[in-house]
Amino acid sequence: MAIVCKNCFCRKVLTCQTGKKSNFWRFSEVLRRCSSTLPFSSDRDPAQSEGLPIHKYIDKTHKRVNMLFACGLTATGALGLREKSSRTQSRRYPIRLTNIGKLKITSVGCGYGYTVFASNNRDLIKVWGSGINTQSQLGFHSSQKGVTKGRPAESGHFDYVMETTAIPIPFDSFSKTKVTQVSCGRAHTLLLTDNEGIFSFGCNSFGQCGREIIEGEIYQGSRKIHCIPHNHFLSPVTQISCGMDHSLFLTKSGEVYGCGWGADGQTGLGSYEKTGIPKLLKGDLEGVKVQQISTFADMSMAVCEDGHLYGWGNSEYYQLASVTDDTQVCTPIRLPFKNIGKIVSAAAGGSICCALNEEGEVFVWGYGILGKGPDLKDSRHPEKIPQTLFGESTFSPSVKVTKIKCGMNHFAAVTNNGELFTWGKNKSGCLGIGEYRDQYFPWKVLVPGEVVDVFCGVDHTVILSKSML
Structure with missing residues (x-):
């Protein structure tokens, strides 16, 4: 019928x-x-009449589909859209990434002009990437028609990957190993696996890849992929975070390790030197069990189990001004913020910071567009953003923020009802609000489906969501 x-x-x-x-x-x-x-x-x-139409509805066995959306600058290839027209150098609305969205992506790293996608499946290929590849931050890629761009080097390596392409990683066991997280810096990439440790590739000029620094090493066209085994740390690594030119590692037992460029103290190792070997952070973190770490540019933060917040690195924009007037801090210090509740998550950007407490309330500080209007340009102490700006009302009293992220100069927040809000500098339309203007208050982004996670870069944003039906 x-x-x-x-x-x-x-x-x-x-x-x-x-x-x-x-x-x-x-x-x-x-x-x-x-x-x-x-x-x-x-x-x-x-049911009692013959010849009537049959209406088919979706039942409980129907599986929801994972979807990926992205917005921001496309000229570098970071969105993998293979744009040909000069009039489409950026996307101010979230556009669905159909070529990579079918691969069940679970983690995304937004670097400086490039993006790396990872899945935790058992297939042969688990990692994909697109965008700038001048320092082999996407691995080695030879000429591929319509995918690579620019004149190849003597090695045949291309500096731009315009369409999302597989990145081969030398796992010992492709069937047993899972990639649980990916993180990207200015020109280096880290991959966290469940049982083979951390894989790193790209620029290692300051030791940010966690291996020995080789003077004069050429990274363009490099095929080198380094593995840091889990047994290098006191316990297996559960979280990674890339700064501009440094890296942080959080272990299962709550210790934090750092390596890379430390000129602003962002490695937290008690000095301003660079190092290629991940070392244990001490200071106020000594004896504390950390549950989450965050870094993006040259300032770092950590959240411990009891809800206290710690910070180190660059403080030129008041990120650590609540504790010290020093503009560089090389040792983790506790941030004695008052009246902000128990912190469960924090995010550090270029000159901006934010924290989320267990009640779903968002606090911001630093320098830039913080989210409380054009009059608030800087703050030494956390400023609470009203919950009503995230959708809380008389009709929706239970709405609260569950995830917060920072890019270089913009914020993103995901609520418990699957909605996404962004605010801050809207470089190349990275906020996804349909405009190129800066946004001074949290603004709801129209994304089909339920937003699960969001990943922020310098000038682009990637959104992971699930279909509603």
């Missing part, structure tokens, strides 16, 4: 029981042919 629209007011092509098709402008004919079978009266039971 054919399916017939309940009242024939649909603009889509309709199929009546006569087997013929009709469009909206042939409404009268379809209505006449289907009038004998359409249930116009609400008191008629379709």
Whole structure:
């Protein structure tokens, strides 16, 4: 039996029981042919009548689909859209990444002009990337028609990957190893696996890849992929975070390790020197069990189990001004913020910081567009953003923020009802609000489906969501 629209007011092509098709402008004919079978009266039971249309609904066994969306600068290839027109150098609305979204992506790293995607499946290929590849931060890529761009080096390596391409990683066991997280810096990439440690590739000029620094090493066209085993640390690593030119590692037992460039103290190792070997952070973190770390540029933060917040690195923009007037701090210090509750998550950007407490309240400080209007340009202490700006109201009193992220100069927050809000500098439309203007308050981003996570870069943003049905 054919399916017939309940009242024939649909603009889509309709199929009546006569087997013929009709469009909206042939409404009268379809209505006449289907009038004998359409249930116009609400008191008629379709189950008790013969010849009525069958309506099919989605049942509980239907699986929701993972979807990826991205917005921001496309000229570098970071979105993997393979843009050809000079008039589409950026996307101010979230656009679905159909070429990579079918691969069940679970983690994304937004670097400086490039993006790396990872899945935790058991397939041969687990990592993909696109964008700037001048320092082999996407691995080695030879000429591929329509994928790579620019003149190749003597090695045949291309500096730009314009379409999302597989990145081969030398796992010992492709069937057993899972990639649980990916993180990207200015020109280096870290991959966290469940049982083979951390894989790093790209620029290692300051030791940010966690290996020995080789003076004069050429990174363009490099095929070197380094592995840091889990047994290098006191316990297995559970979280990684890349800064501009440094890296942080959080272990299962709550210790934090750092390596890379330390000129602003961002490695937290008690000195301003660079180092290629991940070392244990001490200071106020000594004896404390950390549950989350965050860094993006040259300032770092950590959240411990009891809800206290710690910071180190650059403080030129008041990030650590609540504790010290020093503009560089090389040792982790506790941030004695008051009246902000128990912190469960924190995010550090270029000159901006934010924290989320267990009540779902968001606090911001630093320098830039903080989210409380154009008059608030800087703050030494956390400023609470009203919950109503994230959708809380009399009709939705239970709405609260569950995740917060920072890019270089913009914020993103995900609520418990799957909505995404962004604010801050809107470079190349990275906020996804449909405009190129800066946004001084949290603004809801229109994303099809339920937002699961968001990943922020310098000038682009990637959104992971699930279909509603």
